[in-house]
Amino acid sequence: MSKAIRIHANGxxxxxxxxxxxxxxxxxxxxxxRHTAIGLNFIDVYYRSGLYPPPGGLPLVPGSEAAGVVLALGTGVDWLKPGDRIAYAINVGAYSEQRVIAADRVVKVPDGISDEQAAAMMLKGMTAEYLLRRTFPVKAGDTILYHA
Structure with a gap:
């Protein structure tokens, strides 16, 4: 039996x-x-504390990003194989030993990047890319303030 960290009430x-x-x-x-590393984010604390309502309500398995190893494939998944190292950032559920997720939400982790690095960079990396490339495309000469 796999294990997960679950929240039944805010606090x-x-x-x-x-x-x-x-x-x-x-x-x-x-x-x-099978998760090998998970990222910890402020949003996890916000859901736990009740500051933000968690998607789907309670109970909740928190965690928005992780790295792991593919154990099994559903039908139609032909670009991954068991044993592949992957990482993802999606909506909650990473505080678990194992989970089922959509294959199109993961990326393969290249050699040279540790599972800890992969798990920690996904949500924050996508946020930075979104803000600096899509929301306001930063170009040479721009001054930006980055915090948090």
């Missing part, structure tokens, strides 16, 4: 419960992964 760290969690089997276009 401090004491509401984090380490529980059994069956990830199930991957369906069409999905993969089963």
């Amino acid at each position: 401090g760290p004491e509401v984090l419960a380490y529980e059994d969690a069956d990830p199930g089997q991957p369906g069409e276009g999905q993969i089963l992964i």
Whole structure:
């Protein structure tokens, strides 16, 4: 049986419960992964504390980014194989040993990048790319203030 950290009520760290969690089997276009590292983000604390309502409500398995290893493939997934190292940033569920997720939401992790680096860079990296390339395309000579 796999384990996950689940929140049943808002509060401090004491509401984090380490529980059994069956990830199930991957369906069409999905993969089963075993997490090797997860990213920790302020949004996880906001969901836990109740500052922001979590998507789907409670109970909730927090965590928005992680790295791991592919364990099994659902039908239609032909670009990954068991044993591939992957990383992702999607909506909640990373505080788990294993999970099923959509294969099109992961990226392969290249050699030379540790699982810890891959897990920590996904959400923050996508946020930086979005802000600096899409929201306001920064160019030579621009001055920006980056914080948090």
